[in-house]
Amino acid sequence: MSIQQFFSEDYFTARDKFRAACQIHGTSVQTFAHPELDGAGVALSTEVAWFGPSNASRLLVLVSGVHGVEALPGSACQTGLAASGSLCDLPADTAVLMVHVINCWGAVHLRRNTEGNVDLCRNFMDFSKPLPTRPDYEEIHAAVNCPERLGPLRDAASGEIESFVRRKGMDGYIQALMGGQYQHTDGFSFGGTEPVWAHRALVAILAEYGQQARKVCVVEYHTGLGPWAYGMAVTMHTEADCARAKHWFGPWIVAPNQREKDRLGDAYRVHGHSTEGYLRALSGAETTAIVLEYGTYPPQESLPAMLDDHWLTVHGDENTAVGQAIKQRMLRLHYPQDPDWRQAVWDRSKQVVGQALRGLTSTS
């Protein structure tokens, strides 16, 4: 069986393949319909499939498509795993829950964000509490939101960003841009003012499927950060939860919220990360959440493309040649066509799923 067949070139094909793969071994799929349709009137949805005993106290949750444009590699890993039959032979008292493309709107529109320009991975805030302010982002907001894609205004905006990078360094720039902000609905890394549909759907899924679990591991599939084809494990946990994640997934796991000496790699600190949502929704369980980040291209290439895409969202029109070109570039920066990259994605996913199942069934 070639794993390449499980990789799709668009969301609708990926959804069909996932549903078909679940059917091979008689696994039923529940559909959570998004309120919006695509441009042709076709329904968008998140699919949910359960493997193993319904009352299992140990649960592995695999989530794809938190960032829509990153959905297809994670979808392929879920589809390949469902089709392989290996989940028919899980350890005792253990189940796997797959959440296929939680940000289906973003997957269809080839956007990182959800409808409403919200980064789902910055939306898991407690919105009953005051939201953080971001002085560093305020310094670059006007430049990031430049209304002109090319021309003198854009040149001036790029100059402002270059000046910021000189003063704060590349790390400071990435932190300002990617950390999550809650003041500008038309800004970059906007975390929203309330839970978006995908956030509410994820909470509803975990309420329906996760409440009997006492020990949970969540693996979220992402792409676009780290070296080419390398599957970097990242955890937002600290202290004992972080130590457990290291024990399960290896000491090289990246932990951006841990003390400075333990910080490694390219990850940055963020507000409203989905890990906070898992901890709230699964409060009766010991939860170990990681992000599996597959590297593609360096930030020198991906950040300008993301700024272009932001310009398209706020000021442009996706139904133009320029708009389509920007979207295709975003897709390829997050989802290379190289078969070796895709093989590495699958191999690393298998390894991480094995580590997670061993962790869940261990006594530590």
Ligand SMILES: [Zn+2]
């Ligand atoms: Zn991502």
